[in-house]
Amino acid sequence: MPTPHVLLGAEASARLRDGIDLLARLVSLSLGPRTGALAFERDDRRKSAELLTSSATIARRMLAIPGRGATAGAMLLRHAIWRTHERLGDGGATTAALTHALLRAGARQVAAGANPMLLRRGMQQGLELACAALQAQARPLDTPERLGGLAHAATGDPALSRVLGEIFGRLGPEAVIRIEEYAASYIAFTVLEGTAWSASMASPLFITDQARRATRFRDARVLVTDQVIDRPTQLIRLLEQVVARRAGPLLILAEDVTGPARALLLANRDRGIIQVVAARPGWVGAERRGTYEDVALLTNAYFFAKDRADVLDTADLSELGHARLAEVDAERLTIVGGAGVPAQIELRRQMVRHQLGAAADEESRRREIERLGRLAGGVGVLKLGAASDSERQVRKELAERFIRFVPSAAEEGVVPGGGAAYLACQAALDAASAAGDEVAAGVGLVRSALEAPMGWLVQNAGMSAPVALAEVRRNGPGWGIDVMHETCVDMWSANVLDAAKVARIALESAVSVAAMALTAGAVVLKRRPVYSRTP
Template identity: 45%
Template sequence: MPMPKPGVLFPPEALYGLKAGFDQLANLLALTLGPTGGAIATDFKANREVERFTDAATAARRILEVPGRAQNVGAMLVRNLVWRVHEDVGDGAATAAVLAQALLDEGLRVAVAGANPMIMREGIGRGLKAALQALKEMAVPVTDEEELSGLALAVTGEPRLSLVLGEMFDVLGPEAHIIIEEYMAPYVEREYFEGSHWKAELASPYLVTHPPTRRCIVQNPLVVVYDDFLTEWEEVEPLLRLLDSAEDERDLLIAAKKVAGQALAAFVVNHQAGRLRVAAVQFSSQIDRKRRDLFHDLALQTGATVLGPDMGRPLRTIAWGDMGRAARAEADKEKLVVVAGQGDRAAIQKHLEGLRRRLEQTEDEEERETLRERIARLSGGVAILKVGDASRVGQADLRQKAEKAVKALALAAREGTVPGGGVAFLNCIDAVRSVDAQGDAAVGVRILARALEAPFRRIVQNAGVHASAVVLHEARRRGPAFGYDALRGEVVDMRAAGILDAAGVCRRVLEMGTSAAMMALTIAAIVLHRKPEKSMQP
């Protein structure tokens, strides 16, 4: 059966349908904005159990389609926007939807009156640059743990979790890598590592030196990194003879793709005989590309040389200069922790700069997460955040809040904070209005300036105050530091009240929300692929 030909919607039907779907989802997600925002419930699960969300991105993720083909295009634009914001910065998904909707409202209103959307887009782009510069200039560096905890509380609404997260980022700094673990009990705790944390496995329980924790702990170890399988006695004999010839006894940390067979037996025999304390760890669960990166980082951090057939350096060629050093290493069945590696600090810093440039340039979320982990390891900021609840639903909710806050706090620690509650966007308006533009480009500048009021107005409305214009006027009258405290129901100095947003979150919300609105505004037609009566493929 031939596939039916697609249909095409042209203006004004295309834009009207798209706008209706855009509004449908944006209006729903806007309900969650602010500390007094509402929750969204869905019966998505197969067992018809009701799910409850206060997070806009997760709620949007549950919506797979809305009625009407053109309307669905608009709704999916919003869905894609809020999920990208969630993945990128954790917080700000609802704000992005509200901002994009306001900009699209203003844009369509003037477009219907005759303005050219493509020229308006140019003006919006100029205004965006001015707004981003204003955000950068108003950002204030984070100074203490209390400020970080306040920001975490604004993101999560969980006092205990917020205090712990504030402490963790205060201790570890902006490059902190925080691993979140779940527990089936009401529980929030943290565990710090004064070094780097690697996903690896102790090769044998017979190497354990600390039975209560089932860990192998080595002090001031020599470090050998071998990128291949290590199974034969002949492969490790030269290393053992070299170590036996040393004047002083040293512990050994050896990392390989896999340690087994006669090679592992040799390490176990020497370890249990007390001749050589060995922590033999394997990275067998890592895919090849990631494992090579991990080995490179471990070698750089400890001053070791990566050996292996691919490098033309089998283990039998090892010399003293190929071994790295560290103050301490611990390994168990899940992880390796290396403390105070003795690698060249200048070389590590140069490598870190390259990784940060790659992080800025890539848009692939999996690669971004991998790069963040590598940066954190080499920067020495690693900790485990343990969160739990008595129910599975509560456990998942707490983990989700923690993940959002971790991303937002990392941005705050790097780029500083701005007044929260939509006030940062209000403070960008004068900079946008000062942009020099003519004709329809000037129209684009003006509609962006008006749209920047939307997040503030929505937070006020969600607090049950319908005269948002009055509250806005009073806040502006009292100065740029003032906004609306939705919990107390009054206009306050936002920074003094501890109501803050991460500058980096606001930046990405503004960039991505504006981009989504401009995309919708400049769509001239929608192609609707008709669904065949019967599927020709399974």
């Protein structure tokens, strides 16, 4: 059985570097649209090896490597890659390539006698200069062509990227996209007008269209509450006002509508006094309150909240919202043409964007992205098919990854892809890296590492990295290698683009991991380390 152990000084740093270097080289092999798959042996050796092309999946599969100290280092990088993927949906392979380059060059500097702490300070300085240079190159993600270029860089699938560019170009980068799988080789999209939420009818007795098992109203009034409505007195005053003023059909969204209150609604509906439908939400957990508030905001309704002790018995017609069209079926509530105030909706979108930036996990990010899309008032349906199940699954995973990271790309814009943006940042570090001291050497580590993503990308495509880099430099900033055609092109003109935020965070993660490994003074190895499949 392994015993607890402590690695100190140079040995601690060296073992961490060994593990990071091994995992970084493995993951870097997945960088770019022309890469081979990594074969991972399965636990059940009777089955064929698993073929992996996703940087995040490769990192996640690595639970340990030879050497306990090296495993600790590999887990540092594994965590950084996975968190970058969780946060942005992309950037894991770039993080690995940059980390590999920083560590290789940094280890040589330390071996030559450089002070690791001064190198770290220089690396941080170089990072700040490079991030500023990245931001200076960024352009807004505001055209279908740029969206398509970003999709092609992320998926490497021309047909899929074209459709993704069209759908996000129409609905915006914060759109809600639902994927429907088809057996035939088929890629297309449709846009569902309005906003849809998971919901169902409080009773099937409210159904008016038996063929569709749905109820649809035009020019509907909307009551929104998170209370259970079970007493007739909660509704009588409001119903009297709606009928007296001929205010139109009534949609009630409540936690539930039961007992005598539901009987009152159905009796008045059956006598032709009022058209009414009651819906109850399908959302759960942390999203409940926010979703009620969003429905109220989009329809300009007052939200009768139970935690404010709002009383439905005295509700007024002026507190109801309005929708040009409202529909409830067994699975969802759809509202089209809500009477919400645009300025207030935009304020809510800004608040949700802030919450998205602070989201701590993938589930929270998904929830906030969906809220943004619904507040935009449209839902896209991506119809996805392929010739085989495996091809369809690959396309679905690529589409899901791109859909997840588009909002992040929209935040800071896009930059030339294929590592060209990093290469163009080198000039911003020239002066600081030429001072001749150890801090300047740290800046130089970052400057030289900025070549790594393009180098790995062209190398993975079977091209010569030194030759490709030399050709790009002859053409100037913004130029790079289109590895699909093996030509040097203006990346803006060719629409080969990367998300500026992904590029920035990948570089920040790489510098953080490399600096930690170079300056580590000790590594404590436990007797029984816990292996986690979730980094």
